[in-house]
Amino acid sequence: MHILLVEDDPDTAEFICAGLAQHNAQVQHCDNAERAMLSASAHAFDVIIFDRLLPNMDGLDAVRILRASKVTTPIIMLTALSDTADRVAGLEAGADDYLVKPFAFAELYARLKALARRQPLRADTLELVIGELRLNRTSRKVLRAGQEIELMPKEYQILEYMMQNPEQLITKTMLLEQVWGFSFDPKTSLVQTHVSRLRNKLDKPFTFDMIKTIRGSGYLLTGATDG
Amino acid sequence: MVSRYHLKRALLSSGALWASMLLLLWLLAQLLVWQDKQIQQHEFSEFLGDIESMLEEHGFEHVLQEFELEDEVIWPEHEAHAHLADEGWLIAVFEQDKLLLGADTHLMTSPTPHWQTVSLGEEGNAELLTATVNLPGGLRIHYWQKRDELHTHKSEFYAQLMYWFALLSLPLMVAAITCFQVKHSRTLQALSEQLAQVAHSPDSKRTEVTTSNSDIITLSVAINRMLDEISRLHGNLKTMSVGIAHDLKTPLSRISNRLQSMYQDLDDPTRLEGHIDKASNELAQVINTFNNLVRLNAIESGKHIQGFKTFDLSALIDELAQSYLPVFEDSGRHFEVSIVPAVHCHGDKDLLGQLICNLLENALEHSQPNAHVWLRLQSHTQSALLQIGDDGPGIPVKDQAKVFDKFYRADISRGRPGNGLGLSIVRAICEVHQAQLCLLESQPGAVFNIEIPTRSVLSN
Numbered sequence: 288m289h290i291l292l293v294e295d296d297p298d299t300a301e302f303i304c305a306g307l308a309q310h311n312a313q314v315q316h317c318d319n320a321e322r323a324m325l326s327a328s329a330h331a332f333d334v335i336i337f338d339r340l341l342p343n344m345d346g347l348d349a350v351r352i353l354r355a356s357k358v359t360t361p362i363i364m365l366t367a368l369s370d371t372a373d374r375v376a377g378l379e380a381g382a383d384d385y386l387v388k389p390f391a392f393a394e395l396y397a398r399l400k401a402l403a404r405r406q407p408l409r410a411d412t413l414e415l416v417i418g419e420l421r422l423n424r425t426s427r428k429v430l431r432a433g434q435e436i437e438l439m440p441k442e443y444q445i446l447e448y449m450m451q452n453p454e455q456l457i458t459k460t461m462l463l464e465q466v467w468g469f470s471f472d473p474k475t476s477l478v479q480t481h482v483s484r485l486r487n488k489l490d491k492p493f494t495f496d497m498i499k500t501i502r503g504s505g506y507l508l509t510g511a512t513d514g
Numbered sequence: 515m516v517s518r519y520h521l522k523r524a525l526l527s528s529g530a531l532w533a534s535m536l537l538l539l540w541l542l543a544q545l546l547v548w549q550d551k552q553i554q555q556h557e558f559s560e561f562l563g564d565i566e567s568m569l570e571e572h573g574f575e576h577v578l579q580e581f582e583l584e585d586e587v588i589w590p591e592h593e594a595h596a597h598l599a600d601e602g603w604l605i606a607v608f609e610q611d612k613l614l615l616g617a618d619t620h621l622m623t624s625p626t627p628h629w630q631t632v633s634l635g636e637e638g639n640a641e642l643l644t645a646t647v648n649l650p651g652g653l654r655i656h657y658w659q660k661r662d663e664l665h666t667h668k669s670e671f672y673a674q675l676m677y678w679f680a681l682l683s684l685p686l687m688v689a690a691i692t693c694f695q696v697k698h699s700r701t702l703q704a705l706s707e708q709l710a711q712v713a714h715s716p717d718s719k720r721t722e723v724t725t726s727n728s729d730i731i732t733l734s735v736a737i738n739r740m741l742d743e744i745s746r747l748h749g750n751l752k753t754m755s756v757g758i759a760h761d762l763k764t765p766l767s768r769i770s771n772r773l774q775s776m777y778q779d780l781d782d783p784t785r786l787e788g789h790i791d792k793a794s795n796e797l798a799q800v801i802n803t804f805n806n807l808v809r810l811n812a813i814e815s816g817k818h819i820q821g822f823k824t825f826d827l828s829a830l831i832d833e834l835a836q837s838y839l840p841v842f843e844d845s846g847r848h849f850e851v852s853i854v855p856a857v858h859c860h861g862d863k864d865l866l867g868q869l870i871c872n873l874l875e876n877a878l879e880h881s882q883p884n885a886h887v888w889l890r891l892q893s894h895t896q897s898a899l900l901q902i903g904d905d906g907p908g909i910p911v912k913d914q915a916k917v918f919d920k921f922y923r924a925d926i927s928r929g930r931p932g933n934g935l936g937l938s939i940v941r942a943i944c945e946v947h948q949a950q951l952c953l954l955e956s957q958p959g960a961v962f963n964i965e966i967p968t969r970s971v972l973s974n
Contacts, residue, residue: 372817389801391794441837467837470864471809472802473871474936475878480841503791 288312288403289331293323293346294338294365299388303336306392312399320344327353332360333403336395337382339366339373347380354381361402365390374470393504397456404452415450418510420489420497422450431493441466442485449498449508458505482506520695528687536680543672550665551629558627558643558659565655566647574653578615581605586615594619598642599634604658609651616656623656641666701725705734717745750920757921757934761803765796772796806935810920813942818862827859827866827898827966831891834870846883857893859966861947866966869943872936873902873962880960881906897968903954903961914953 290307294300295318307314315330317323320341327335335353339346350362363384364377377385384398415422419432427443429436438446444466449457459478463469467477482498490496499507568577578585583605589597594617598604606616622630627645634640641661648654701723708721720741723734772793779785812818835851842849859866870889877887881904890901909917916922918941921934940962944951950965 372812372821387805439836468864469867469871471868471871472805474875475841477837477841480844481837483844484840503794 288333288399290314290399291323291326291330291332291335291360292316293318293320293336293341293349295319295341296338299338299365302392303395306396310396320346320349324349324353327358327360328356334399335360335362336399337362337364339364339377347377350377350380350382363395363398363402365395391458391504393456393501394458394460397458397461397505400455401452401457401461404455415447417450417453417508418497420450420510422447429489431489431497434492436488438485438488441481442488445481445485446489446508449506453508453510456501456505456507461505520692520699524688524692524695528684528691531691532680532684532687535683536676539676539679543669543676546672547665547669550668551661554662554665555627555629555643558645561659562627562645562647562657565657566649569647569649583615588613588615589617589619591617591619593617594621595634598640598658598660602660602663606656608654608656614653617658621658698727701727701730705730705737709737712741717748753922754920758803758807761921761934762800765799768796769793803935806939810935810939810942813865813939813946816946818865819946822861823863824858824860824969825863826856827900828853828855828857828891830863830867831870831889831900834867834874835889838871838874842878842887845878847878847881848884848886850886850888851890852888853891854893857891857898857968859898859947859968861949861966865943865946869940869964870900870902872940876936877902877904877906877960880904880909885959893968894965897949898966900964900966901961902964903957903959905959908957908959909953911955914955917953918951 288307288310290312292300292303292307292314294303294316297318300316300318304314304316315326315332317326320343323335323337337346337350341349346364346366350364353360353362361383362381363386364382365386365388366373366377367388374385383402386395386398413424415424421430422428424447429438429443429446445462448462448465460472462478462482463472466481486496486498490498495512497508497510499509501507565577568580589604594604597617604617604619604621606619607614621632621642622628622644623646624644625646625648627643630642630644631639632642642658643661644656644658646654646656705721705723708719712719712721720738721734723730725731772789776786776789776793779789832851832853835849835853839849839851874887874889877885881887885904885906887904888901890899892899913922918937919934920938922938941951943949944964947966949967950963952963954961954963
């Protein structure tokens, strides 16, 4: 993955760069918006990580300018502001995702992967296929190894989102945002309960588990067997 | 005590009052004098008319008799003045420009009745009315009449009155106004002394005034109301700081312990991982507390109100209920949902979603595993009625008033996860929606009733 990181705080930048290096991602780091905008329009990046509060400029305006100059690279905004209104403002400015500081690196990386992969998937894709699992988006039918699985609406939505981002970490927060549209974190095990019910239907009757738990971080949908 | 400020103000205001009263009195006197002169002038005209008709009817001789004038008598200037001073009138009869009889004087004459002021030597000044009567055959009579004594005295009386009023009223007025101001400021001073005391202990004292001045009473009542509010906020602040301190201390000391354990278990990757996991979870709790505080602050600021829309509340609640149903089932509780379809309300969907989540979480956290939890939505004339309740142990009566306070927890040990902000957020969301929130009393378990306006209250 080729990533542009726009972040003025050296500690946060180092934390992100180190994390990305472990995943063999190529990172270019800018500490101000002007240089970042030049880089973003000159080179092709898979994802841009944009801090919201930068010296001399609001990251939000920078993103707006980038979008106006036809830069379509997916952008994830980082911010210390956690309110819904700010989140909405970020998305309206043209960012594709919004992550509130402080965050776990796994959470950021999961979102980066989801954004980098988003492009090949088209909105009108009718059928999603991962290994022996098939999901038809028109009839909302789910088949594993040819066997139909009856899902409740939320379970279907979770699975659909996971199948759009296979083989990568999907965090609890991502599911809360994508499936429930929540900008807040309910205390209880809302996500765990639904994923567990989905697993009971999707994995229990079959030979191997497609949904894996990444401890402390979230879930991962895989088409490959454990062996 | 009379301060310089009070004295200056009293002088200024009484001076202004005095001057304006004097001016008013003077105007009134002038008006009366003018009126008197008018009357006299009118009488004079009538008198001249009488002379004219007397001349026509009885001839010149008769008129001379009437005036007790001898034929061809001429008064030189000083005699004329003396006559005017004694008798109060003067006459001069001319044929063409030749004086036939009467005063040989330089006094002004006028064809119509006219006032003039002349000096009569020792007698002082006198005001005269003068007029000329033209007779056929080139005869002309000038007539002067002194101003009526009574009227002159009246004018003098007015002048005296003004003089004495001017002399006596100023000190009286200064005294009265100073007195009034001192009395007025004494109450205010007492009030400021009380406020100085209140500043030391805002919770203990309230202001008291002994005055019949309704403005000061209103001020005192307003101050007391403000003090009550300050006391309340002061209390909130205390609870909040204690709350924040407690909520941070527990997880932070646990993290500190974990970090120490990590040093001890550096060689054991499995144990090390366990410590990191636990420490991360504790830290997540701290961050969550802060996120909730920020969100609570944002909700309270009311900035969401601009984005309010009318939407299908039934659909939102139904979706949330479906999401929570498995959570309640898995925890062994019975969850009953009854929603009247198509109930709309005016507000922020995301916030109302959180309101319902927080109340459901609250029921989940504070009821026993086999409890009965319910969620009901019905519509009312101008509002949507939402009830979320459980038949758990409920909230002790003594705590019911405080459950919505920030960081308040009935469980003081803070042994359970979470912070005391869930219900504060619920209350803040209700407030921005102008929704009525109440915890039903004398009811087993905790039952929350919320009445959300169906239409925009602001647009009404």
